Amino acid sequence: MTPIFRWLTAACVALFLALSAGALSAQGDDLDYESWSQVVTRAEQSIDNSEASTEAFEELRSTIAGWRDDFLRAESTNATRIQTLQSQLSALGDPPPEGESEPDEIADRRAELNDELQRLQAPVRRAEEAYTQADGLIREIDEIIRSRQADALLELGPSPLNPALWREAIGSVMGAGHSLWSELKQNLGSGIKQIELRSNLPIILLLLALAALLVIRGPVWVNRLIDWLRKRTRRGSGVWGFLASLAGIVLPFLGLVALSAALQATGVMGVSGQRLLTMLAGWGGALLYIRWLADQTFNRNEDVATLPLPHARRLEARYYANFLAVLLVLRSVGQTVGDIFLFSEETQVVLDFPVLLLCALMLSRLGHILTQLTPDTATEGTLLEGSSFRLRLARLIGRVAIVLAIAGPIMSAIGYDAVGQAMVYPAVKTLAVLALVLVLQRFVNDLYELITGRSAQAADSLAPVLAGLVLLLLALPALALIWGARVADLTELWARFREGFTFGDTRISPMDFLTFILVFAIGYAFTRLLQGGLRSSILPKTKIDPGGQNAIVSGLGYLGVVLAALIAITAAGLDLSSLAIVAGALSVGIGFGLQNIVSNFVSGIILLIERPISEGDWIEVNGNHGIVKDISVRSTRIETFDRTDLIVPNTDFVAGTVTNYTRGNVIGRVVVNVGVAYGSDTRKVESILRRIVQQHEMVLLNPEPMITFEGFGASSLDFVIRAIIRDVGHKLDVISDFHHEIARRFAEEGIEIPFAQRDVWLRNPEALVGNREDATDKPADGKPAPGASSEQSATTEQMPAGRAGDDGDGHGHGDGDGGGR
Known part of the structure; x- marks a missing residue:
């Protein structure tokens, strides 16, 4: 019930948000379009002149974006009432063709409804027009700002390698x-500052003591x-270690804040x-943060290392990262x-270039270290263990960092300092952000282990993977801002x-999707709940057989999913009528491509309704x-006696x-063939077999077992046992019991079970005697071998034990197919 409760809670929240949005949209009639006209005039003048600063354009854009949001909400003004009026007009039918008339009462009512509809749609149309105008102005402002950014980035400035600029830079720093x-x-x-210092001395000392x-x-x-x-807890060392390291930078940072406040208090x-x-405090916090991030990423302890690198490489990477922080x-x-x-x-370019050059050098070294990440270095317990994709991605990032580290200082030295800085510093910040993502994902894995008691890698759980995706x-957005995106770009997204997006005359918003998902999830959960109640509480108390119960539960599931989808579409307000033409055009092609699937689906419905087979039946289909085990809408799963699953299409x-051995009941028949030697008492054999069959506990006496003397075989007198048993699933066991008992009783009664004879x-x-004398019995000197003097002896050796004779014409015969030359 917990998942259902969560879904219901989410649905209530979504409903509250929808009602809030509806309340805001009801204010569409109160929009001050005169004020909006003034904003439009100012925006158009600024765009035409293009003399306003970038900051002024950003402020103007923010104002227009606020108006655009109001217009978007106003587009849903009176939506429910408009939909009702449209339904009323549809109920009146289509208007008559030109030249024909309709009853005055219907015509007056149609005109009244149309007037009311136009009146309600007026503010909606006005809001749609204003929204389009605001959106166009925002696009023009964005184009101007992007153009200015591109011009500033590609502007050729002074080269920091020009010695004529060094003297001015040194003088400015010294000044x-x-x-x-x-x-x-x-x-x-x-004296005034000294008095102020003495008056603030207690506070200063307190802040210094707090900082220390x-x-x-x-x-x-x-x-x-x-x-x-x-x-207190036996597991979770990774979580506690992470919290300890985090507190290790938070407390010193607070100390730096106290130190900064103390120095400012001196005046x-x-x-x-x-x-x-x-x-x-901000500079100190940056140093502490990057040092913490380097320690977490390139930890000395191999058990908690984030990146799979040798100890020497991790030490080197920590040094480069700390130097980058400085x-x-x-x-x-x-x-x-x-x-x-x-x-x-x-002066600023000359002062920035040495720092840029050293940052590029550290960046290239870190990139070189990343390129050395291979599956051989991916030790156990690291995040990249067994992930070839992540390793390839890390190596690619390392190569890109090296390229940027080389190109950045070169561009800055030429005079494109903005381009050089836009290459090196964003690359450094990107590595820091990605390292933070890896560190947080490791923390999520440790937290998962603390909660569940199992390692995320060992448990192969999906939750840590999803958490890593969410972190990424x-x-x-942070990566986008680092590489030059504006906040307005993110808000625009x-x-x-x-x-x-708009499809035909219908606008589909994320709220519509959210409403659809929530309503469908509630309907689906209710369907599953109802299925569970029927399967466990209601159906077992009825006289419906298990196959029928499964059919009812399955059919209810399909019906519930369809109804949930229809209700969700209606609740979300999705008008799918515009898709009818497209669906009609695609249905022909889909019909040819999916005809087998549709046929299997219809067959599955027929199986559930007619129930020629049910779950648990022993069947034979296609010789299998x-x-x-399971009847779905497309196929049926059969478990063979070899314990393999056989997926059979429903068609x-x-x-x-199809042969169903257990349809309706499990009673079945066994047939056992028995042969006895010629000369046996057939009535005695029949009596013995009858007693053996009747004494078995699985054999039903009504109908009575049948023992028949089938005929005279080639080597035996043939009898057949036919008996009905209670459970055909024990057929092999019953036959085996019959065989054991027959062998025992025949041995006691002296009845022989013959083997095949020829x-x-x-x-x-x-001819055989001659060949034998020539090939075998004749020694090297040509004399016949002893014991091969007569034709009769050779013939006797060639004949097997059994009956032999001659029909008088000198030709041999064999019974059945056993004759030969």
């Missing part, structure tokens, strides 16, 4: 340092808490210094100082998703024996010949 020192010196000598406590003692407290949790740094102090923070410091002291473009999907049961007569035994 910034001198300005900061002057501010600090001036504030330290100011968090940085020094915080990790110790976290480790103690983790050890306590580990003692001696000046305006420029205060701006740098506000960035101190370089990124150094770049941020340079950009912040340049913004504060208004460095020129040439969540990382896609979301708006397009909410808008849905087996037990019916073979309807159009072919009498062989030779026409020309003298």
Whole structure:
């Protein structure tokens, strides 16, 4: 019942959202189109002039996007009432052809309904027109912004390798340092600042103590808490280790925040210094985060390593990652100082190039390490173990990183500094995001092991795989922003998703799909619940046989799925009438391609209704024996006596010949052939066989078993036992019991069970004697061998034991097919 409860809860939430959306859409008549006209005028003027800044265009675009969302909601204004009026008009029938009239009452009613329909559709049409206009303006603004971004990216600027620019850059850096020192010196000598410092001294000391406590003692407290949790739970070491490592960067970061606040509280740094102090915690947090990410990705412990690399390579990768963190923070410091002291473009390019070059070098080294990931290095317990696709993807990412690391500094050195930075720094951030995804997926696997007590790899569970897919999907927006996408681009994708798509006159939105899925899931769950109740509670108490019960349950399942689909389509408001023409055109081609499937489906329905076979029946079809295990709409599964599954199309049961051994009951007949030697008392044999059959517990005495003397065989007197047994499934056991008992009783009574015999007569035994003398008995000196002096002796040796004779004409005969020369 828990899944059903979850589905019902989700349905209630969806219904609430739908009602909320409907309440908002009811405000479509209250839209201020005059204000919208003013926004349109301002937007058109800005687009025509193209003189507004990019920030102004972004703000204008955001305003228009808000209006567009309002118009989209207004398109569903009075939707229920409009649908009702359309149904009323349909009930009145089609209007009469031109030149013909209809009753005045119907004509007046039709006109009244049409007027009301047009009145209700007016705001909807107005909203659709305004939505189209807003969407067009947004497209034009996006085109202008993208064009500006492309121009800025491909703009040729100064080369950082030009020595003429170095002197200015060095002077700017020294000037910034001198300005900061002057501010600090001036504030330290100011009496007002000294008084302020003394008044804030308790707060400053408290913040410094808190910072020291968090940085020094915080990790110790976290480790103690983790050890306590580990003692309380026998598993989950990976989860506790992850939490401990995460707390190991959170507490020092809070300590840096306290340290930054303490330094700002002194008031001696000046305006420029205060701006740098506000960035101190962020820079420290970046260093701590990248160091943590490198430790988690390239862990020293092979048991918890995320990437399958040798120990030396992991150590090298951690060094490169930590050095990259320092370089990124150094770049941020340079950009912040340049913004504060208004460095020129040439100075900023010269200062950024060494950092860019070192970042590219570290990036290339990390890419080289990724290219060395092979199945041989994929040790047990890592995420890439046994995943050739992930290994190939990691190697591909490594090669791309190397290419970008080489091309970025070259483009920057030429003068395309924006292109160079757009190659190197996004690549570094991409590696960081992907590493975070791998680390979080490993944490999900550890969490799965903590909850279930089984390893995710060993259990081969789908849940961790789905969690990894969700993490990757969540990382896609971050990757898009890293590589230059605007936030507006992501919001536009979301708006397009909410808008849905238009098919004919019908707009299908994600909410429609969600409603369809939820209603269908509820209907499907209710069907399964009803099937379970019938199968376990109601049907067993009736006199319906098991085959009929299974047919009822299966038929109810098919009916429930169809009804759930129809109700879901109706609840979602999907108008599929526009698909009728397309479905009619495709039905012809599909009919030829799927005629066998349709035939099997219809045959399956016939089998469920007529029930010539049922689950559990022993049948023979196409020369194959087996037990019916499952009857589906396309095929039937039969388990043979070799314990193999035989899948038979349903048309073979309807159009072919099927033998059902247990249809209606399990009573069956056994037939056993018995032969006795010539000379046996046939009546005695019949009496013995009858007693043997009647004494068996599986044999029914009504009808009475039959013992018949069938005839005179070639080697025996032939009898046949025919008996009806209670369960034909024990046929082989009964036959085996008969054989054992017959052998025992015949041995006691001295009745012989003969074996096959043949009498062989030779026409020309003298030829065999001659051949024997020539080929075998004649020694090397040509004398006949001893014991081969007479023709009769040779003939006697060639004849087997049994009857022999001559019919007087010198020709031999054999009985049956046993004669020969």
